[in-house]
Amino acid sequence: SGAAGPDRPQVVSHVQQALSYTVFDCKWVPRSARLLCLGSAARGTGLVQLYELHGARLELLREIEKPKPIKCGTFGATSLQQRYLATGDFDGNLNIWNLEAPEIPVYSVKGHKEIINSIDGVGGLGIGEGAPEIVTGSRDGTVKVWDPRQNDTPVANMEPVQGESKRDCWTVAFGNAYNQEERVVCAGYDNGDIKLFDLKTMSLRWETNIKNGVCSVEFDRKDINMNKLVATSLEGKFHVFDMRTQHPTKGFASVSEKAQKSTIWQVRHLPQNRDIFMTSGGSGSLHLWKYEYPAQRSKKDSEGSEMGVAGSVSLLQNVTLSTQPISSLDWSPDKKGLCVCGAFDQTVRVLIVTKLNKI
Amino acid sequence: MPVWLREHSWRQTLSAVHLSLPLRGARATPANIFCSEQYLKVSIPPFLFEAVLYAPIDDTNSTAKIGNGNIFFTLYKKEPAMWDSLTLANADKEKLQYLRENAVLKAQEKAKEETEAKKITKQEHKKYALEATMKLEEAERKRIEDLKEKERQKVTKELELWKNQQKDGDKYKSTQKKGELHQEIEPLKERKNEKMNKTMIPNEGTSKTRLKSTKGCHDSCSIFSQNLKEEQLPAPRAAATIKVNFTPRVFPTALRESRVAEEEEWLHKQAEARRIINSDLSELEDLKEEEKNPDWLKDKGNKMFAMGDYLGAVNAYNLAVRLNNKLPLLYLNRAACHLKLRNLHKAIEDSSKALELLTPPVPDNENARVKAHVRRGTAFCQLELYTEGLHDYEAALKIDPKNKNIEEDAEKIRHLIQGTMQSS
Numbered sequence: 001s002g003a004a005g006p007d008r009p010q011v012v013s014h015v016q017q018a019l020s021y022t023v024f025d026c027k028w029v030p031r032s033a034r035l036l037c038l039g040s041a042a043r044g045t046g047l048v049q050l051y052e053l054h055g056a057r058l059e060l061l062r063e064i065e066k067p068k069p070i071k072c073g074t075f076g077a078t079s080l081q082q083r084y085l086a087t088g089d090f091d092g093n094l095n096i097w098n099l100e101a102p103e104i105p106v107y108s109v110k111g112h113k114e115i116i117n118s119i120d121g122v123g124g125l126g127i128g129e130g131a132p133e134i135v136t137g138s139r140d141g142t143v144k145v146w147d148p149r150q151n152d153t154p155v156a157n158m159e160p161v162q163g164e165s166k167r168d169c170w171t172v173a174f175g176n177a178y179n180q181e182e183r184v185v186c187a188g189y190d191n192g193d194i195k196l197f198d199l200k201t202m203s204l205r206w207e208t209n210i211k212n213g214v215c216s217v218e219f220d221r222k223d224i225n226m227n228k229l230v231a232t233s234l235e236g237k238f239h240v241f242d243m244r245t246q247h248p249t250k251g252f253a254s255v256s257e258k259a260q261k262s263t264i265w266q267v268r269h270l271p272q273n274r275d276i277f278m279t280s281g282g283s284g285s286l287h288l289w290k291y292e293y294p295a296q297r298s299k300k301d302s303e304g305s306e307m308g309v310a311g312s313v314s315l316l317q318n319v320t321l322s323t324q325p326i327s328s329l330d331w332s333p334d335k336k337g338l339c340v341c342g343a344f345d346q347t348v349r350v351l352i353v354t355k356l357n358k359i
Numbered sequence: 360m361p362v363w364l365r366e367h368s369w370r371q372t373l374s375a376v377h378l379s380l381p382l383r384g385a386r387a388t389p390a391n392i393f394c395s396e397q398y399l400k401v402s403i404p405p406f407l408f409e410a411v412l413y414a415p416i417d418d419t420n421s422t423a424k425i426g427n428g429n430i431f432f433t434l435y436k437k438e439p440a441m442w443d444s445l446t447l448a449n450a451d452k453e454k455l456q457y458l459r460e461n462a463v464l465k466a467q468e469k470a471k472e473e474t475e476a477k478k479i480t481k482q483e484h485k486k487y488a489l490e491a492t493m494k495l496e497e498a499e500r501k502r503i504e505d506l507k508e509k510e511r512q513k514v515t516k517e518l519e520l521w522k523n524q525q526k527d528g529d530k531y532k533s534t535q536k537k538g539e540l541h542q543e544i545e546p547l548k549e550r551k552n553e554k555m556n557k558t559m560i561p562n563e564g565t566s567k568t569r570l571k572s573t574k575g576c577h578d579s580c581s582i583f584s585q586n587l588k589e590e591q592l593p594a595p596r597a598a599a600t601i602k603v604n605f606t607p608r609v610f611p612t613a614l615r616e617s618r619v620a621e622e623e624e625w626l627h628k629q630a631e632a633r634r635i636i637n638s639d640l641s642e643l644e645d646l647k648e649e650e651k652n653p654d655w656l657k658d659k660g661n662k663m664f665a666m667g668d669y670l671g672a673v674n675a676y677n678l679a680v681r682l683n684n685k686l687p688l689l690y691l692n693r694a695a696c697h698l699k700l701r702n703l704h705k706a707i708e709d710s711s712k713a714l715e716l717l718t719p720p721v722p723d724n725e726n727a728r729v730k731a732h733v734r735r736g737t738a739f740c741q742l743e744l745y746t747e748g749l750h751d752y753e754a755a756l757k758i759d760p761k762n763k764n765i766e767e768d769a770e771k772i773r774h775l776i777q778g779t780m781q782s783s
Contacts, residue, residue, distance in 0.1 A: 010507065010510060012507055012510055012511050012514065014511065014514070014515070031525065032525055033518070033521070033522040033525060053518065053522065055515060055519065056515060130592075130593060131592050131593050131594075131595060131596070132592075133596075145596070147595035147596060149595050150595040153598055154598065155595055155596035155597070155598050155599075156596065156598065156599055156600075156601070157598070157599075157600040157601070158600070158601045158603055159600060159601075159602065159603065160602070160603055160604070160605065161602045161603065161604055162602075164603075164604055164605060165605075166605075167605045180593050181593075189605065191605060191606060192606070193605055193606050195603060197601055199596065202599040202601060203601060204601055204603065207603075209606040334521070334525070335517075335518065335521055337514075338518070352510075352511070352514045352518075354510050354514065
């Protein structure tokens, strides 16, 4: 399926594993050939399954059941030795687990009044600088940043003004963490709002609205001076923002692309090449994109202020794997081109994208 | 009656008969000639020539040449023999008839067979073409599959290799980890000392100096760097809150939730309604400028209603309606006046008209619809048409389920209908 040109990357399906529960998130365990599936069992409990890749199949190493269904997880804030998993569940609880001793969480807080839709971590895994922190975005309209060394209260809380009717937060992402002080959080909401919070100055740095609900946001790299941000939405659209130049009124330049008719659930940048990213869609398809920078990334406007110039996006490959939405996607940080995706047809698939070296 | 062509002439050899038929000026085409094994007919209305042949011929190979006002037949005999005459001499009428029909039938059969044969060959050709295409596509598909399979195997091999390297690394790590697990609770300094006493265990490069971790055995990284890093971590951030506002929308629901089509329709209708200026302007010439503005008149009417001047309010609304009969609120408010004036039928009429104009039903016109239903319901009840009144109250409750007053009134009406209570 998809183009079979000689030098085009191919998406090869390596392993397919049927699951007996709904999988909401899948993540590679760093520095290993193991992956985690997080989700909700039929009886309304949460499940964490640890698999190992053996040749052409997945071997189940461990299964952990928790009282509440789990929506999302991240390894972003943990050290490489500990490799603790932080999860957000349907009840608004944030937990950090040691997978070798998962009976009692290492950290636990009822962070939100409603389901935690999205979670991200920064400062761990030997990437970037500064304190390890976790951000959670919830249907209760708030975005909260947590430090695992501080119990019970978040270190930052982005909440609606008193009297403002709340909007669901659907996605969160860390960025700009290039030194110990700098850090931003980007949040996307169901009404199309995208907000950029600067944690150093504790203020709202930028906001915009892309009309359709924002399903996923991600910076191309968390640990550098913020370079690019991709935001995907309902109705098949995604926007790539050039984050290097902020204009006082126009904000950041962007280019948008309509990939397909259905929702784009996730975007994930290739860890080994920040200009390549994959989007997963409600029609069960995956699209591999490449961003090309313009000749000049910024220019002066009529009043002399700097404004950014957006580049262009080209489709490298696409493939349809399922009839149900592919709701989660993760690239392996260790093996270029290896990725795992989970779909609502209760299947997790390990894929290999070839020829990425030639791009 | 056909005109018989009789001036034919013929010659014969052992194997063939040559017949020449002059056409007397008529033009002949192949369609006019009919030939079968023992029967030959040429029919060019009104001319007719027919011959029941002496002996059977091979009608497939025999030929007829048309030209020069003449048809020249070359008939190949089935059996080489000399014929006494061209035609069967003592052929009686019945035999002739039989032969004729037979001939026709035979010809038809032959034609049928030919078409059948043609169809079959055509089908076979098609099938062959299809199979050939399928084979080609199959080959192409297989080629792609093979390419993919090769890639897959290559990558699987690479993966296994990489995995084994990881495993080796992990083995070291797990032994180290088991030691570390119960140490993590102890204070930092103690840990440092303990580790110093242990032998240097290879550690995967976790230091923030971005050492690229090599696969397989790792360089024994100084454990000190790891601990140093821990001391370098900044303290947890000072807690703070950022207040946010969300992008407002004309309608309170997000784009995907709104019934955009209907809401657009409603907005469009409102816009249209505002633009209408109907009725004879001649009648209204002596009105002041502001009195020609339906909105102004509506406001006037509202004020008069508030002061208790219901007749005045009705007049204002009447004039406004004459200017623009598409504004639902005019009817709605006029209905309220009629209720006060006990013009119950008029109140019902106006509420109905208002409801008509308040389509399509969207959140934006919810309030107006509730009011319209309540007013009409009240009017019905005052006319003692309690069932109809209840209908309207229930419709109002459907739109606004939380309204206590409507609920109570609906209850009262229900009781009235059941006759368990005196009139409200």
